[in-house]
Amino acid sequence: MRFEPRAPREGINVSATHPLREAALLVAGVSAIFAALILVVGWSVEWAVRWIPPELEARTFGDWAHHLSSPEHEAERLAVEALARRLAMHWPGAPYEFQVTVSDEPEVNAMALPGGTILVTKGLLRESQSENELAFVVGHELGHFRNRDQLRRLGRGILYELTASALFGFNATAPEVTGFLGQMADRGFDREQERAADRFGLELVQAEYGHVAGAGRFFERLVSRTSGLGDLAAYVSTHPASSDRLEDLRDYAAERGWRREGVLQPWTRSD
Amino acid sequence: MEALTQLGITLMVLTVTYLVGSAIERRHFDSLRKREARLRAFPTVTFERLPEGWQVADSGLAMGSTVVSLDYFKRFLAGLRGILGGRVRSYEPLLDRARREALLRMTEGAVADGYDAIVNVRLETSRLASSRGRGKGTAGVEMLAFGTAVKLVRQP
Numbered sequence: 001m002r003f004e005p006r007a008p009r010e011g012i013n014v015s016a017t018h019p020l021r022e023a024a025l026l027v028a029g030v031s032a033i034f035a036a037l038i039l040v041v042g043w044s045v046e047w048a049v050r051w052i053p054p055e056l057e058a059r060t061f062g063d064w065a066h067h068l069s070s071p072e073h074e075a076e077r078l079a080v081e082a083l084a085r086r087l088a089m090h091w092p093g094a095p096y097e098f099q100v101t102v103s104d105e106p107e108v109n110a111m112a113l114p115g116g117t118i119l120v121t122k123g124l125l126r127e128s129q130s131e132n133e134l135a136f137v138v139g140h141e142l143g144h145f146r147n148r149d150q151l152r153r154l155g156r157g158i159l160y161e162l163t164a165s166a167l168f169g170f171n172a173t174a175p176e177v178t179g180f181l182g183q184m185a186d187r188g189f190d191r192e193q194e195r196a197a198d199r200f201g202l203e204l205v206q207a208e209y210g211h212v213a214g215a216g217r218f219f220e221r222l223v224s225r226t227s228g229l230g231d232l233a234a235y236v237s238t239h240p241a242s243s244d245r246l247e248d249l250r251d252y253a254a255e256r257g258w259r260r261e262g263v264l265q266p267w268t269r270s271d
Numbered sequence: 272m273e274a275l276t277q278l279g280i281t282l283m284v285l286t287v288t289y290l291v292g293s294a295i296e297r298r299h300f301d302s303l304r305k306r307e308a309r310l311r312a313f314p315t316v317t318f319e320r321l322p323e324g325w326q327v328a329d330s331g332l333a334m335g336s337t338v339v340s341l342d343y344f345k346r347f348l349a350g351l352r353g354i355l356g357g358r359v360r361s362y363e364p365l366l367d368r369a370r371r372e373a374l375l376r377m378t379e380g381a382v383a384d385g386y387d388a389i390v391n392v393r394l395e396t397s398r399l400a401s402s403r404g405r406g407k408g409t410a411g412v413e414m415l416a417f418g419t420a421v422k423l424v425r426q427p
């Protein structure tokens with residue numbers, strides 16, 4: 001037998017594709033899938049929201065958020081709930097029986113939950129310097145209910161989670177991907193939704209008090225304090241671009257000829 | 272903002288691991304080529320039986336192994352591949368290096384011990400479980416090359 005030494009051949013077991021080219025192709029492909037996913041989820045949610053009547057939503061989610069409220073805030077909870085219902089009187093045919101839940105968090109935040117529950121944080125109540133100011137924040141959340149943003153957010157969150165885990169559940173990258181998608185879904189509402197809710201909130205404040213004084217005050221403080229955000233960070237992250245919105249509110253009030261000066265109702269601040 | 276910071280950090284880690292990883296890979300391939308050229312005349316064959324005419328004076332087990340793991344960049348590419356499907360190109364050079372390194376180590380060991388050839392060469396791979404992710408993750412892969420090293424009777 002003859003043994004003839006040969007050098008091992010290269011280029012068979014290793015692809016010639018440059019790693020960066022490979023990276024570009026893969027990122028483009030996966031981005032296309034994500035874009036399609038976001039579109040499809042967006043469409044299905046729009047479609048579902050149109051077909052689920054508010055009454056069904058209210059019955060389904062009824063008072064699930066009731067338990068979130070801690071009993072020591074009951075007096076405040078009732079006060080905010082009364083305010084919310086007073087504001088809702090200016091929304092004829094509101095399909096929800098609005099309820100308020102006070103959460104213990106020190107961050108300033110408010111949220112519309114499916115079924116007609118408005119969640120306000122302890123931090124928000126502490127930060128509010130007049131009833132008018134708080135009324136605008138509550139009115140803003142009522143605006144989300146009117147446009148059914150809360151249901152959209154819920155639907156989007158569920159669909160993203162489901163599709164992502166169905167698609168990538170088995171994959172090594174899955175936690176990062178689902179985490180990212182979840183973050184995107186959790187970013188809250190987009191600029192248009194916020195603007196619509198702002199305007200509706202302002203309308204309610206105008207209808208209730210006959211002027212819109214104090215409505216923007218909350219934003220003004222947010223904007224002037226953006227350097228040392230502190231607990232306002234939460235509200236800014238779910239309600240972006242406060243300075244733009246403040247400007248839009250001023251324009252909207254001026255357009256309608258609403259007074260921006262007036263007597264503010266006191267809000268008994270808690271500690 | 273937070274998402275942007277996260278993205279920035281991820282991109283940075285990707286860039287660094289790509290640069291470092293490809294530099295290491297290039298050097299390793301150079302070293303492989305050089306050592307393979309040096310050992311080219313040493314027969315390592317996969318025959319189970321000795322070729323006719325070989326007279327064995329002594330034999331022993333020759334073994335060489337490497338453990339390789341992924342860098343972040345390669346893992347990232349492979350993760351995306353797991354979504355789209357297709358050849359996992361980023362793993363190929365890594366495993367090629369592992370195979371050749373294991374074979375070289377086996378051969379170098381046999382040469383150092385004064386053997387003349389290795390027959391019945393085999394390659395085996397095993398996955399090392401990671402403590403992360405309930406044993407689903409991979410800490411790395413071991414590539415083992417082994418065979419029977421033989422000393423031949425010199426014909427006078």
Ligand SMILES: [Zn+2]
Pocket residue numbers: 140144189194197238239
């Ligand atoms: Zn909002």
